[in-house]
Amino acid sequence: MNQTFGEFFRQKRLEQKMSLRGYCEKTAYDVAYISRIENSLMLPPKDESKLQDLAESLHIIKNSTDWERFFDLAAISHKTLPKDIDARALNYLPAFLRSASKKELKKEDIEKLLKLIKEGKGE
Amino acid sequence: MTLPFIDDDDIYHRADIFLHEYHPSYLCPIPIEEIAEVKLGLFILPVKNLETKCEIDGSISRDFKTILIDEKVYLHQDDRARFTLAHEVGHYILHKSLFEKNHSITTIEDFVDFQNSLSYKDWQRIEIQAYRFAEEILFPKAVFRDVVEQEVKRLGGLDKLTITDLSTLGKKIKKVFHVSNGASYSKLRREFSLIIEKAQSNIPF
Numbered sequence: 071m072n073q074t075f076g077e078f079f080r081q082k083r084l085e086q087k088m089s090l091r092g093y094c095e096k097t098a099y100d101v102a103y104i105s106r107i108e109n110s111l112m113l114p115p116k117d118e119s120k121l122q123d124l125a126e127s128l129h130i131i132k133n134s135t136d137w138e139r140f141f142d143l144a145a146i147s148h149k150t151l152p153k154d155i156d157a158r159a160l161n162y163l164p165a166f167l168r169s170a171s172k173k174e175l176k177k178e179d180i181e182k183l184l185k186l187i188k189e190g191k192g193e
Numbered sequence: 194m195t196l197p198f199i200d201d202d203d204i205y206h207r208a209d210i211f212l213h214e215y216h217p218s219y220l221c222p223i224p225i226e227e228i229a230e231v232k233l234g235l236f237i238l239p240v241k242n243l244e245t246k247c248e249i250d251g252s253i254s255r256d257f258k259t260i261l262i263d264e265k266v267y268l269h270q271d272d273r274a275r276f277t278l279a280h281e282v283g284h285y286i287l288h289k290s291l292f293e294k295n296h297s298i299t300t301i302e303d304f305v306d307f308q309n310s311l312s313y314k315d316w317q318r319i320e321i322q323a324y325r326f327a328e329e330i331l332f333p334k335a336v337f338r339d340v341v342e343q344e345v346k347r348l349g350g351l352d353k354l355t356i357t358d359l360s361t362l363g364k365k366i367k368k369v370f371h372v373s374n375g376a377s378y379s380k381l382r383r384e385f386s387l388i389i390e391k392a393q394s395n396i397p398f
Contacts, residue, residue, distance in 0.1 A: 089226050089227065089230065101239050102239060109236055109238050109259060160301070162256075164254065165255045165284060166288070176305065180301045181301065182247070186246060
């Protein structure tokens with residue numbers, strides 16, 4: 071199975087026995103940013119030193135096989151992900167979606183939700 | 194989509210099987226986030242303003258791989274977040290197979306049509322089932338019974354219980370199970386309605 075950068079990132083975080091929240095508290099990374107990287111809704115940084123910081127935050131040993139894999143998968147995601155994000159975002163729509171006040175959904179409701187899912191911004 | 198009827202006993206048994214498999218020590222608070230991420234392999238995706246903009250505090254994605262949760266709830270309201278995660282795990286366990294038959298959704302329009310084809314009554318039924326499942330896994334029956342009975346005994350027994358003691362009991366439940374006041378009280382009412390009735394009728398002097 072082809073593992074994505076996000077899946078590998080998450081795997082390394084869980085190996086360190088850190089919840090998403092725990093990892094972000096410890097490292098001060100934004101939870102919206104990290105969760106979108108893990109879910110392949112956002113690209114990892116291109117900047118080598120920032121990527122290195124992320125690898126170190128997961129306690130990946132420098133120049134190890136995992137270290138190389140981390141950088142390789144980041145490079146691959148930059149080639150494949152941009153085209154993929156919009157299609158992927160549809161999978162993140164809720165299985166069952168209603169609200170207490172709205173009886174019927176409209177296309178605009180879903181577009182609004184997709185924007186929140188993709189961007190992680192509330193504005 | 195045909196919704197099966199799942200009664201409360203069935204939900205209890207499925208929750209018990211779930212705990213037996215994923216958290217056999219039954220030690221509370223139940224580590225629901227760890228179970229969701231590590232044991233079930235679910236991803237978590239906090240979404241800013243999910244609650245204020247979409248009126249939902251959480252949801253499981255339609256591919257049943259990711260739990261979406263309001264970012265504020267996830268980061269700052271731990272008790273609520275735990276219940277939301279347990280509720281979505283409930284959908285994963287009880288309803289995943291229902292949705293697997295609906296692979297034809299490829300556009301936003303398909304998605305809207307599918308959601309609107311689900312009657313409000315069916316939607317409510319699905320939500321209640323997931324809510325019950327969440328309750329059953331966050332408050333394992335035997336542990337809940339022990340905690341309540343011991344606390345009532347410590348407070349002087351059922352006949353002496355007052356409305357003030359009810360608040361103490363609620364705090365104890367909240368502390369042991371790491372859930373909100375609302376969820377604690379709701380569970381207490383469902384499992385021990387007599388305690389609430391007694392406490393409300395006893396005059397504190």
